[in-house]
Amino acid sequence: MNGKRVIENILAPVVGLMVFIGVWFACSAAIGIEIILPSPADTVIGFFSLLGQGSFYLALGHTLARALLAFLLAFLLATLFAAVSELCPFFRKAFAPISVILRVLPTISVIILVLIWFRSATAPYVITFLVLFPMLYTTVLDAADRVDKGLLEMTRAYRFSRAKTLFSFYIPQMIPSLLTGASITLSFAVKLTIAAEVLAYTGDSMGRLMQRTSAYMETSMLLAWTIAAILLGFLLEGIVLLIRRIIMRRYYGK
Amino acid sequence: MENNGFVEIANLSVKYGENKVFFDFSIALPKGKITCVLGPSGSGKTTLLKALSGLIPVEGFTAPKTSFIFQDHRLLPHLTALDNLAIVLEGKKEERREIARKMLTDMELSDAISLYPHELSGGMAQRVAIARGLLFDAELLVMDEPFKGLDLALQERLIRYFVKYWETSRRTTVFVTHSILEAILVADRIVVIGKGERGARVLYERDCDLPREKRALGLPEVDALRSELHDLLVTL
Numbered sequence: 001m002n003g004k005r006v007i008e009n010i011l012a013p014v015v016g017l018m019v020f021i022g023v024w025f026a027c028s029a030a031i032g033i034e035i036i037l038p039s040p041a042d043t044v045i046g047f048f049s050l051l052g053q054g055s056f057y058l059a060l061g062h063t064l065a066r067a068l069l070a071f072l073l074a075f076l077l078a079t080l081f082a083a084v085s086e087l088c089p090f091f092r093k094a095f096a097p098i099s100v101i102l103r104v105l106p107t108i109s110v111i112i113l114v115l116i117w118f119r120s121a122t123a124p125y126v127i128t129f130l131v132l133f134p135m136l137y138t139t140v141l142d143a144a145d146r147v148d149k150g151l152l153e154m155t156r157a158y159r160f161s162r163a164k165t166l167f168s169f170y171i172p173q174m175i176p177s178l179l180t181g182a183s184i185t186l187s188f189a190v191k192l193t194i195a196a197e198v199l200a201y202t203g204d205s206m207g208r209l210m211q212r213t214s215a216y217m218e219t220s221m222l223l224a225w226t227i228a229a230i231l232l233g234f235l236l237e238g239i240v241l242l243i244r245r246i247i248m249r250r251y252y253g254k
Numbered sequence: 255m256e257n258n259g260f261v262e263i264a265n266l267s268v269k270y271g272e273n274k275v276f277f278d279f280s281i282a283l284p285k286g287k288i289t290c291v292l293g294p295s296g297s298g299k300t301t302l303l304k305a306l307s308g309l310i311p312v313e314g315f316t317a318p319k320t321s322f323i324f325q326d327h328r329l330l331p332h333l334t335a336l337d338n339l340a341i342v343l344e345g346k347k348e349e350r351r352e353i354a355r356k357m358l359t360d361m362e363l364s365d366a367i368s369l370y371p372h373e374l375s376g377g378m379a380q381r382v383a384i385a386r387g388l389l390f391d392a393e394l395l396v397m398d399e400p401f402k403g404l405d406l407a408l409q410e411r412l413i414r415y416f417v418k419y420w421e422t423s424r425r426t427t428v429f430v431t432h433s434i435l436e437a438i439l440v441a442d443r444i445v446v447i448g449k450g451e452r453g454a455r456v457l458y459e460r461d462c463d464l465p466r467e468k469r470a471l472g473l474p475e476v477d478a479l480r481s482e483l484h485d486l487l488v489t490l
Contacts, residue, residue, distance in 0.1 A: 150328055157307055157322035158342045158390055168341055172332040251332040253372030 038220035046224035055209065056228070063206040064232065067193040070128035071186055078136035086144050102134035107192075111199055121203070124196035128189050135188075139181035143174040176248060183240035187233035194229055259285045261394070261426050265314040267453075268298075268305050275301045277453035278314075283394075284461075287442035288420070288427040292434065292483065294490045297447050298454035299430040303396040306428060321425075323387035323397040327379040329371040335382045336367045342390045354389065361385050361419060377408045381415060388419050395420075395427040401436060413439055417466060434483045438462065438476055439469050444483070448490045458486055 085092035197207025213221040260282040268276040308317030339354035446458035
């Protein structure tokens with residue numbers, strides 16, 4: 001890595017992070033009340049104390065499983081609906097208003113309605129699914145619309161069967177866009193699941209434990225949980241982007 | 255459709271909206287020979303190829319199984335050169351790959367076998383695309399200016415490769431080009447099409463009997479044909 005790239009890729013983000021922590025530290029010192037804004041040091045200490053607790057891993061595992069399951073279900077159904085929309089223009093037009101309504105529906109309305117209709121253990125799945133589904137449907141449909149039309153014509157000229165067109169053309173063509181969409185949506189799924197867990201009082205969850213810290217006015221622990229949630233989102237986004245980078249380098253030379 | 259050694263295409267009609275690109279268009283393609291189609295831009299050359307291969311809806315004509323060599327290589331980016339050929343074949347995967355491997359080796363493309371399209375030079379990728387077109391088992395081979403945009407030396411080399419391997423199968427071929435010289439070097443028959451009041455029409459056709467290996471600039475017959483075609487095309 002040359003000097004300019006080191007500055008752009010490593011130094012610049014580190015400087016940004018340092019400025020953020022500096023401002024946080026200054027605000028915390030100026031306020032001087034830990035319950036309102038604990039210092040970065042207290043938060044980091046709180047985060048490491050979380051790492052030593054078994055309940056942390058249990059909650060993390062449950063929240064992650066809920067987020068992943070809801071994401072996978074939304075992704076599979078969005079792909080199925082997008083495929084039907086591609087094949088059937090009538091379905092695409094008929095489903096368009098439903099997709100738009102689901103997309104613009106205020107998240108808080110979804111959460112409140114689902115809390116009325118479902119049990120607390122189920123609600124986070126349903127909320128995360130309902131918010132992610134229209135986003136993923138649009139992502140998949142957009143990826144299908146943006147496939148290389150010249151290559152599509154080639155598959156028709158060489159009489160590819162439907163299955164061959166799907167597996168040898170559509171899926172490989174769409175994977176880069178889908179993985180970009182998936183990386184953003186996955187970290188969003190974690191945020192949504194935690195929010196839903198908080199409001200639904202879901203047991204053994206990050207959301208429930210975060211809510212408990214606020215009840216006991218343990219703000220530094222709340223921020224420690226927040227750091228854990230951010231790291232989890234980063235990790236998921238990073239894994240998907242890494243897979244995308246490997247695929248793009250290996251198969252597309254980009 | 256086939257008689258007297260010709261693939262006859264008659265009463266072909268193609269419409270884009272209200273615009274009739276072809277209306278009752280007829281053309282005879284000599285079987286087992288290369289017909290080069292010349293014509294000005296917008297005369298419907300590419301549309302003719304797409305109609306012949308069934309890529310666009312046409313009236314009065316059922317497209318036969320056709321192999322298409324495009325202007326750009328149109329290789330699937332996630333497949334190696336070998337698999338880009340194997341994918342257009344029928345049968346078991348290993349058998350298809352074996353046939354594809356032999357074709358690439360025969361076309362002196364052994365170095366490209368395990369490379370992805372982005373790892374190939376422009377000329378190599380186009381040669382792989384030509385190999386794919388020749389390998390695909392079809393009644394008709396259509397080519398849409400596959401040598402366009404390449405430098406002259408590469409163009410000449412690719413034409414030589416193409417003719418050499420085309421000779422092994424001698425499939426009925428329609429080759430659309432803008433280049434008079436390309437047409438003269440490759441064609442058994444040259445057809446010029448142009449716009450008429452009711453869609454495209456064949457304005458000129460003639461056979462090229464001179465053996466291909468003898469055709470070169472400076473040869474009186476070649477130069478005369480070149481001038482004749484040039485004079486015709488500038489009036490269109």
